[in-house]
Amino acid sequence: MTAPDTTPGDPGILLVLDGWGHAPPAADNAVDAASTPVLDELTGRYPSTLAYASGEAVGLLPGTVGNSEIGHMVIGAGRPLPYDSLLVQQHIDSGELRENPRLVSLLDALAVRGGALHLVGLCSDGQIHANVGHLSELLAAAAARRVPRVWIHAITDGRDVADGTAETYLTQVTELAAAAGTGAIAGVIGRGYAMDKAGNLDLTDRAVHLVADAEGTEVNTAAEAANASERGDEWVDPSILRDAPGARIADGDGLVWFNFRSDRIQQLADRLLEHLAATARTVDTLSLAQYDTRADIPALVQRADASGGLADELTAAGVRSVRIAEAEKFEHVTYYINGRDSTARSVEEHVRITGPGASDYKARPEMNLDQVTDAVLDAAARPEVDLVIANLANIDVVGHTGDYAATVKACEHTDAAVARIATAAAESGRWLLLVGDHGNAEKMTKQAPDGTSRPYGGHTTHPVPLVVVPANKEATAALPQRATLADVAPTVLHLLGHKTGSAMTGRPLL
Ligand SMILES: O=C(O)[C@H](O)COP(=O)(O)O
Numbered sequence: 001m002t003a004p005d006t007t008p009g010d011p012g013i014l015l016v017l018d019g020w021g022h023a024p025p026a027a028d029n030a031v032d033a034a035s036t037p038v039l040d041e042l043t044g045r046y047p048s049t050l051a052y053a054s055g056e057a058v059g060l061l062p063g064t065v066g067n068s069e070i071g072h073m074v075i076g077a078g079r080p081l082p083y084d085s086l087l088v089q090q091h092i093d094s095g096e097l098r099e100n101p102r103l104v105s106l107l108d109a110l111a112v113r114g115g116a117l118h119l120v121g122l123c124s125d126g127q128i129h130a131n132v133g134h135l136s137e138l139l140a141a142a143a144a145r146r147v148p149r150v151w152i153h154a155i156t157d158g159r160d161v162a163d164g165t166a167e168t169y170l171t172q173v174t175e176l177a178a179a180a181g182t183g184a185i186a187g188v189i190g191r192g193y194a195m196d197k198a199g200n201l202d203l204t205d206r207a208v209h210l211v212a213d214a215e216g217t218e219v220n221t222a223a224e225a226a227n228a229s230e231r232g233d234e235w236v237d238p239s240i241l242r243d244a245p246g247a248r249i250a251d252g253d254g255l256v257w258f259n260f261r262s263d264r265i266q267q268l269a270d271r272l273l274e275h276l277a278a279t280a281r282t283v284d285t286l287s288l289a290q291y292d293t294r295a296d297i298p299a300l301v302q303r304a305d306a307s308g309g310l311a312d313e314l315t316a317a318g319v320r321s322v323r324i325a326e327a328e329k330f331e332h333v334t335y336y337i338n339g340r341d342s343t344a345r346s347v348e349e350h351v352r353i354t355g356p357g358a359s360d361y362k363a364r365p366e367m368n369l370d371q372v373t374d375a376v377l378d379a380a381a382r383p384e385v386d387l388v389i390a391n392l393a394n395i396d397v398v399g400h401t402g403d404y405a406a407t408v409k410a411c412e413h414t415d416a417a418v419a420r421i422a423t424a425a426a427e428s429g430r431w432l433l434l435v436g437d438h439g440n441a442e443k444m445t446k447q448a449p450d451g452t453s454r455p456y457g458g459h460t461t462h463p464v465p466l467v468v469v470p471a472n473k474e475a476t477a478a479l480p481q482r483a484t485l486a487d488v489a490p491t492v493l494h495l496l497g498h499k500t501g502s503a504m505t506g507r508p509l510l
Pocket residue numbers: 066067068069128129159160264396400
């Protein structure tokens with residue numbers, strides 16, 4: 001770790017505008033269409049640039065859309081970090097995954113005792129939570145080890161990919177199973193139920209009972225389940241295939257979770273394992289990548305080391321920070337930006353805004369932004385606070401609804417919040433760094449496999465705006481033409497008067 005530098009810096013505010021991407025004006029660009037006079041003025045008047053926030057620049061496979069987890073982790077780490085999806089793919093390409101001792105021993109045990117393998121995960125190629133290609137590799141491994149029965153418990157997406165595509169992905173899953181020579185879909189359920197992360201256990205339990213107990217509406221085909229949904233792919237009702245006898249999890253079966261990202265599957269994983277234990281079923285369980293579950297689930301692929309980032313540098317330098325976000329993005333400015341490290345730090349305060357959630361953010365594009373902004377202003381007014389780090393969630397969370405008009409409004413609410421925060425920064429002698437963590441709202445349609453253009457609420461590969469409003473407004477140094485999210489932590493440290501951390505490969509932009 002780098003020793004703190006003695007250059008006096010200024011206190012500041014790091015504001016992550018979640019899902020704030022940049023793309024040329026177009027009919028589906030909600031960021032451009034929104035009236036955002038303050039963001040326009042700050043971007044025009046002060047040093048600004050575009051930062052890469054997807055693909056290799058942040059530790060993803062080339063061409064992969066950015067996401068909140070890797071976005072905030074790289075903002076904090078000051079270097080690209082090989083993300084879980086990239087590590088899984090490397091283990092597949094090298095053949096390591098198939099030979100993974102934990103996997104081999106589970107599959108061999110199932111083959112010997114005649115147990116079934118249950119594979120649970122999101123069936124799409126959104127590459128944010130999961131990738132059906134990974135499922136394919138697990139199916140091939142099960143076939144090679146002669147596991148007698150393999151059941152796929154399919155979660156439908158419609159959020160990281162265009163809505164209305166669930167049937168296509170379910171067909172693909174069936175084809176992958178046929179190609180591998182094993183596996184059949186047992187049940188289908190939307191991610192709104194199976195991947196709730198807000199503690200709505202009534203939703204989670206619908207998934208628990210489908211997967212563990214084969215309880216759901218009976219359907220003849222997976223496509224029938226997908227097409228019956230009146231609320232899109234995210235909300236496909238729990239459905240069990242009529243020709244899936246014995247898909248209920250039995251004592252002695254095995255279970256592998258194939259989402260690589262933990263945040264939206266961990267609630268279900270814990271709940272399901274507790275239900276199996278309560279019903280006297282011993283089931284050996286693995287996850288593709290490491291999960292933040294209460295239960296200790298052995299992972300097939302370990303996480304990259306993310307230490308030596310901003311949090312470690314701030315702690316070493318005694319820099320006091322306040323982290324603020326509403327529930328949807330709270331972990332992003334605490335756990336993820338700190339490198340998936342939950343160590344309590346005495347120099348950090350966490351403010352979690354808990355206003356009303358919403359099942360449909362179309363109707364409430366303002367979310368709880370006023371309270372988030374109030375908290376930022378309160379923290380900025382405290383002289384003992386060196387750094388305020390906040391996430392404004394609206395552009396991303398409302399963007400995910402795929403509703404263009406609501407997303408335009410979310411951008412406009414965000415602009416009004418930035419206006420208040422920029423004024424407070426000026427009044428408290430703070431610099432203000434604005435940056436997106438990945439694109440979303442600047443592209444609200446996507447071409448479906450059938451060639452039609454559909455509303456799209458998912459992320460993009462576009463770069464994100466990055467603006468530095470200096471504490472001394474006379475300073476007008478230009479930023480490099482292109483930056484990456486890895487440059488944010490070195491720039492923040494520089495503005496605070498500290499050197500770049502020795503583990504960081506990004507550079508201060510000023
Ligand atoms: O989990 C979600 O809401 C989306 O799939 C991804 O969005 P995030 O990366 O912004 O959390």
